[in-house]
Structure formats: C-alpha cells, structure tokens
Amino acid sequence: MPYIPTGFINQAELANAVDQAVLKLKLGTEVVRVRYSIGVDTSGEPSIFFRVVLSEAASREATLADVTGNIAAVLFDEIRPYENWGLLPYFSFRSASEQAMRSEPEWA
Amino acid sequence: MAYHDDLLQQAMELAHKNPASPTQADLRRSVSAAYYALFHLLVSETIAHWSPASSRDALGRMFEHSVMKRVSGRISDSRFFPFTGEDPKVVRNLKTVAQAFAQLQDKRHIADYDNTTFWTATEALREVTTAAKAFSIWQEIRDEKIAQDYLVSLLIKPRD
Numbered sequence: 173m174p175y176i177p178t179g180f181i182n183q184a185e186l187a188n189a190v191d192q193a194v195l196k197l198k199l200g201t202e203v204v205r206v207r208y209s210i211g212v213d214t215s216g217e218p219s220i221f222f223r224v225v226l227s228e229a230a231s232r233e234a235t236l237a238d239v240t241g242n243i244a245a246v247l248f249d250e251i252r253p254y255e256n257w258g259l260l261p262y263f264s265f266r267s268a269s270e271q272a273m274r275s276e277p278e279w280a
Numbered sequence: 281m282a283y284h285d286d287l288l289q290q291a292m293e294l295a296h297k298n299p300a301s302p303t304q305a306d307l308r309r310s311v312s313a314a315y316y317a318l319f320h321l322l323v324s325e326t327i328a329h330w331s332p333a334s335s336r337d338a339l340g341r342m343f344e345h346s347v348m349k350r351v352s353g354r355i356s357d358s359r360f361f362p363f364t365g366e367d368p369k370v371v372r373n374l375k376t377v378a379q380a381f382a383q384l385q386d387k388r389h390i391a392d393y394d395n396t397t398f399w400t401a402t403e404a405l406r407e408v409t410t411a412a413k414a415f416s417i418w419q420e421i422r423d424e425k426i427a428q429d430y431l432v433s434l435l436i437k438p439r440d
Contacts, residue, residue, distance in 0.1 A: 215350075236406055254356055260353050265403060270400040274400070
C-alpha cells in the first residue's frame with residue numbers, strides 16, 4: 173500500500189465527507205457498500221481510491237457504465253476531491269457475488 | 281474501422297471471452313486495450329486538424345501519456361478550469377471524457393504490470409464500458425470549443 177503522510181489530510185474530516193456523500197447514493201438498490209483508501213496513483217499523485225460493491229441488479233452490463241458513472245459523479249461532486257483534498261479520485265466496482273467469492277478485506 | 285475503434289472492439293471481446301471463467305490475462309488485456317482505444321481516439325482527433333496530412337502521424341508521436349493524464353485530471357479541478365459561461369452539459373461531458381482518460385490510464389498501468397491485483401469481470405467490464413461511453417460522449421462534444429481546447433492542452437505540459 174502506498175504511503176501518504178497523513179499530516180496533509182485530516183482523516184476524520186475526509187471520513188465524514190465520504191460518509192455524507194455515500195448517503196446520497198442508492199444504498200441497497202444499487203450500492204452495497206463503499207470503501208476507500210488514500211495513497212498515490214501510478215504517477216505518484218496523491219489519490220483517493222474508492223471501492224464500490226454493487227448489487228447484482230446494478231452490475232448488469234447494459235447499465236453498468238451509467239450506474240457506475242452516476243455513482244462516481246455523486247461521490248465526485250459531494251466530496252470534491254481535487255478542490256477540497258488535493259486528491260485524484262479513482263473508482264473500482266465489483267458485484268456483491270464477486271466480492272463474496274474473493275473476500276478481499278479492503279472491499280469488505 | 282479506425283484503429284481506436286478496433287481497439288475498443290478488441291477490449292469488449294476480451295472482456296466477454298469465457299464469461300463463466302474469465303482469465304486474468306483476458307480481463308487485464310481488455311482494460312489495457314480500452315485505455316489505448318481512448319488514447320488513440322483523442323490523438324487522432326487532435327492531429328486531424330493538422331493541415332499537412334503527411335506529418336500527422338509524426339505529430340501523433342508527440343503525445344506523452346503522463347502529460348495527457350495530468351491535463352485530464354486538472355480538467356475537473358474548478359480552480360484550474362472554471363469554465364465560466366460555458367454550457368454546463370458540455371462541461372459535464374468533457375469532464376466525463378477527461379476523467380475516463382485519467383482513470384483508464386491508471387487502471388491500464390495496474391492491469392499491465394501489477395500481478396498482485398485481481399480483476400473481476402465487473403471491474404474489467406466497467407473500464408471497457410467507461411471507454412465506450414467516452415467514445416459516444418466525445419461524438420457529442422467534439423466540435424465544441426472547450427473540447428477542441430482540451431485536445432490542444434493534451435500536448436502541453438501543465439505548469440504547477
């Protein structure tokens with residue numbers, strides 16, 4: 173896991189901002205849960221990595237781009253990662269069944 | 281078909297190969313192809329405006345992935361790009377394309393080099409469909425001034 177000096181970011185404030193943003197999502201119907209971590213991306217830029225577990229219905233290919241795009245837009249607009257935190261946002265999405273098979277703790 | 285269209289189709293085919301038991305190789309290559317599809321779309325759209333057709337390919341070699349990513353990231357930062365007075369829908373669409381590019385480049389790097397990251401079908405398909413959506417959105421905004429400005433900016437290293 174990349175290391176970011178935590179002094180640059182108030183972790184509690186960021187957690188609160190993420191929590192507030194997650195409340196704006198369609199929890200239950202589309203989104204099972206959202207996890208995140210901060211680190212650096214492949215270019216070394218400070219970044220926030222969102223991991224979103226989707227319901228099976230929301231994971232259908234026909235609507236995947238729209239559903240995930242809307243989720244990313246809500247998180248982006250509510251948290252404003254560039255302006256408020258100096259972080260580049262990245263989003264990853266899995267279905268609940270995929271996560272159940274993998275059981276990776278950072279998604280749990 | 282243009283090269284970028286071929287790449288997008290390849291990405292889609294790889295993401296759908298062996299749906300019951302997709303291989304990491306297919307999923308990771310699909311993500312990589314999706315990034316390069318969008319990369320080549322934006323490059324081709326930029327160099328198409330260069331009058332002498334004979335030197336367009338040479339101009340296309342001038343693009344740097346890192347510069348393109350930094351510019352694409354900054355498009356969504358209202359401090360750098362306030363887009364005052366611009367059509368909000370066009371701005372939103374341009375940001376969607378730029379964010380897709382920045383995200384896909386990072387995912388491409390992970391897909392190509394990081395053997396510790398496991399890709400699920402949904403994760404890979406999300407990147408491919410994001411590229412496909414960026415393609416369709418680009419067709420809507422490609423003639424807009426801010427979209428053309430974005431293309432030019434992809435060649436210019438941002439100042440900190």
